[in-house]
Amino acid sequence: MSIYKNLAKKREFRTLIFLAVIFIIVGFINTDFLTIGSIQNTLKSSLLFIVLVVGLTIVLLTGNIDISVGGTLGLSAAVCGLILKNGGSIFVSILAAIFIGAAIGLINGLGVTKLKISSFIMTLGMLEITRVIHVIYTNGQWVENLPAGFKQLSQMNVLGINVLLIIVLAGITAIHLFLTRSRKGRYFSAIGDNIDGAILLGVPVQRYVIYSFIASGVCAALAGLIFASQIGFISTNAGLGIEMTVIAAAVLGGVSLSGGVGTVIGATIGAVIMISINSALIYMKIPAFWNDAISGLLLIMIVVTDAVLSRRADKHIKKERLKARVLKEEVSVNHAHAK
Template identity: 40%
Template sequence: MKKFLRSREALITGLLILLILFTGLFNSNIFKFNSITEIFNASLTLVLISLGEMFVIFTRGIDVSVGATTGLAAVILGTTLNLGWPIEWAISAAIVTGILAGMVNAVGITFLRVPPIIMTLGTLGIYRGLMRIITGGSWIENLPQSIKEPNLWKFAGIPFYVWLTLLVIAITAWITLKYKPARYFYAVGDNEQGAYILGIPVRLTLFAAYTLAGFFAALAAVVFTSQIGFVSMNAADGFELKAIAANVLGGVSLTGGIGTPLGAAIGALFMTAVHSMLIFLGVPGIWDNAFAGVILLTVVYIDYHVRSALELQRRQARIRGDASLKGGES
């Protein structure tokens, strides 16, 4: 419990609650049940993309193509649906698209040894281009009701997709904590050389991380398409950067090896909530980006100071530990 209170998840949750309370001072509508669920509902796409990005960042990598992957998967979903495919087939096609897109990144990074930022920047262009080539540049509209329907489902007053996303977060959290190969993501990011020496399949782990990023991006595409009801050509544009920001906010460090799915999800919720808060406060939406940027910078700046202090403490502890060990000889 004490550990949790000192964690980044706690910090960001606290900030989020403060933000909601502050907004509530000016507009108490935010405390309504519907407002809260709406904020959750609006954050789902980013939450899912961020969860995928998280695996990549665990390994000390980066994937800036996830937004484009979501867009591409959404286009495949919309196109196949309008071709009359049954919804299960269309969703499967979208998911496979995401996985394939992630695997292309994985091949370039693990086998061709292209630096992750370069590889995924390249595929960002490729996937965005493909989106437009497939659709001819026009939006995909008139989607069948079957895909829009789930967005209206509610259980206990809470939208189906919120439940679904919570389930995904829970599964991911359980896996990263308890399933041993999932710990490899942390190990590779923490000490890649050591991981290799100790027999961890480093390349396979990296491969899996980028593939998972693609898979989650596709999952996000399904939720996104269902919620919006159409696919625009700039669908999920810029979400790659928001997903990275969400992870950093939630304590998933770009230096690898640190973070939790809960942190990544709360980070993403935070990024979206800022937008909703500003609406409740009556601030024009144009200030969204500025707020997101300032918050991200503030959090990493605070984190830098916390880490510096912790590092000093750790160093002192280690030196004291050594001294006490050596004390044993006299």
């Protein structure tokens, strides 16, 4: 029983339960939503957002935020696409996109740590800069007719399971273990939880904040590669507004905007939920223009409900501690009288 209680206290478990509830409810309305093919399509559609939210989570753990992920995605995808169109190899195009993402992340990190610019302002400015560079680099044209070999990268299957999905899940597992089990991995949460305490403990705060932005930039670039491979073309507004969905997914998965709290597992589930909601509305034949409103409403409901449950849990813990303290004092008093 204690195992179930411990699971129920975890935000990731409650988020997973909500995901299951979505599938069950929509499945009753339209059984096609519960087919293996439908579930696989939802997961494949989520890959882009999952990779983005993993990088963003690392930044959020440090108490910062990265709003430039949509611009980084679009620019990286455009660079990759034009290299491929001009006869470059897939390997070179992938390396170039990753380099772009890492460079943008490095600039963000240096701006936040060295110039002391708010991460919100710094990354918001970088978002606009990358958008302009994207348009200039492509001459305002869409990048189309990507090689078939590149587009097939996102379609490869092994035993009926998408290879890209397997790679992404393996990467998430490795990152989760690094952030939660290794000493250096826990630095990111320590910085967001108590930056002064982290400094006193000898944590190189500035270096790890820069690392977090680089990780976010690289993840955004990888998401751009997935986008280009899945869609087959890159428009001048690729990734526009995606940062808000990714932030919502992270919060939905239990990642605190204040820093120090959350896991990439929870954020991943949050990303799947955001895409599942959109898919569910399609299967329920609800007009597409309701998507954002319904997604936003559900997000508010979930976050408020979770906050209420968390407060109740905190109050219960405080009461238990108070009872234990009073009991300890009574025992001490009785022991003194006995003497």
